Amino acid sequence: MISKKFKLFGAAVAVSCMALTAGCSGDKANGSGGGDENVSVVLKTLSSPYWKYVEAGAKAAGKKHGVNVNVVGPNAESEVMQQVNMIEDQLSQSPGAIVVAPSQPETVAPSLENAVKSKVPVLLIDSNADFKGKTTFIGTENFTAGQEGGKLLASMLKKGDKVVLIQGALGNPATDERIKGAEEALKKAGMEVVSKQPADSDKTKAMSVMENILEKNEDVKGVFSANDDMALGALRAVKAKNLDVKIIGTDGTEEAVKSILDGGLAGTIAQSPYNMGYKGVENALKAIKGKKVKNRIDSGIDIITKDNAEEKLEFLKKISK
Template sequence: MKVNFKKLLSIFIMVMLVLSVFTACSTKSSQTPSQPSQESKTSQTSEQSKPIKIAVIVKALNSDYWKIVEAGANAAGKDLGVEVTVLGPSAETDVSGQLALIEDQITKKVSALAVAPSQPPSAIPFFEKAKAAGIPVVLIDTDANWDGKVSFVGTGNYNGGKLAGEFLAKELGTGGKVVIIRGAMGDPTHDERTNGAVDVLKEKGLKILDIQPANSERGMGMSVMENILQAHPDVQGVFATNDEMALGALRAIQAANKKIIVVGFDGSPDALKSIAAGELTASVAQSPYNIGYKGVEAAVKAVKGEPVEKRIDTGTYLITKDNVKEEQQKLNKILGK
């Protein structure tokens, strides 16, 4: 029997090709999508091990109030094991400076932002930019009409204003003459504080002689009060929507040698010192420390994908000569004094 070697060689090559294809298919089918490559695993591990960086951007860094917010934010960073950077312009009126800080932190790809916006409408486009970059945004101290926020952490400012109005109404009675010195026009925090006081004062039958802005500054609070005393020498009470303006107004009142009730807002160390000395009458206290602390806490939860309440109210209460020493001790501890 004659053997055809060429034919046998052809059959052998075909068999080897079939076996090769079968082996390749078997190997491919054994690699399922649920088994990422070593390179993918390394990338995921690297992403998870990156430090969480929270940028806290406040309205300014030139007052005790924002320093206490900063202390709370830094304490939260330490407790939660994350990196916290607190930034702010030199004055609350420097809106463009604050917006530049927000944009810079977005460029640096921080893990999350906690922002106290000076002018919320102006800040919303920057918040949208952060959201598009996958950076969660928590609003602190001042809210904004923006659906993209993770949460608002801050004071019930309207209720705080009502508290000031009730105190003035109790001290002066129906017919009492009051002026309001407020923060920058358009700042919703000061809008709410002013509106709360106005609603109560009108309800209680007091007369509001004037409402003037002093941009949250002590020096401007003094000059505005000097003008008010010229126009309304019969004023009996003042509500200033932050302590810096209240202390400025008090200085003008003292220079004019008048006795006028002055109520501030914030419960700052300088305000408490003035209350203890029998000068400033009262201050509506919020908890700037908790605003900073809980703001960072909410931001970290957002980064980790944990649930966060949409609104976290840190509350308000009144400080007078009756409870000022207790409050001073609490603040000194916070600021390490």
């Protein structure tokens, strides 16, 4: 039986009924809360559904608490230097606080350390970074999320089955940790990992990677992907060969949940992106006002399968409006 101890939507549903500012495409999205405080939010990208949910949560918190929220992100998660430049640009505008989802923590750390020295509270979401003076980290343990994904996949297979791991951009700590967690769980359950390949969190690349893997391993029975876009790309390759392969993604995007309902993906591990954005801005305001902020805030995870996918899809549609 799937564990129910991880809950994504409990806290989020409580805020989902709030009026949300419409999401924006491109690399910049302004959300005015009509207040005096300004919070900058720099994400890994704004080009994928996952980060759109983070953006929606951040802007909902801005509207609720009267905070002006400016959300920006690179064209792709691999554009690390573009993210660094965006952080520097946001800091030059003297925000009250900055919320960052670092693509490569060690690369952005110097800019964030400078922010701390300038008395700007720095809150991290999704991926943590080790530097002195950060206010908090809001997110889930990516290793644990991967572990749950590995356990879920193993529960659908039998001991000795061959499985594949689809990685994100190498060096991205979030996706790297998800893969480590999944690999540990799958091997512990007796699965044989026959391939582990990066696809840079890109659907098209993942399809190509999976096609190449299947040329040598048509007897693969399962796939764990470090994000949903790659899971959906791998699904295309599997469908093209009419194979029965269980595929588990990560992120809980609307497209992935629809795929589960349509009999495509077998499941996804959701990491509460909406909550990350919401709690990021909410706690940024606390920091600006000098209130105490916990140094670690768990935003929760949820395991989505066909059993609960309809409920999750309804929630995602609400926050996407």
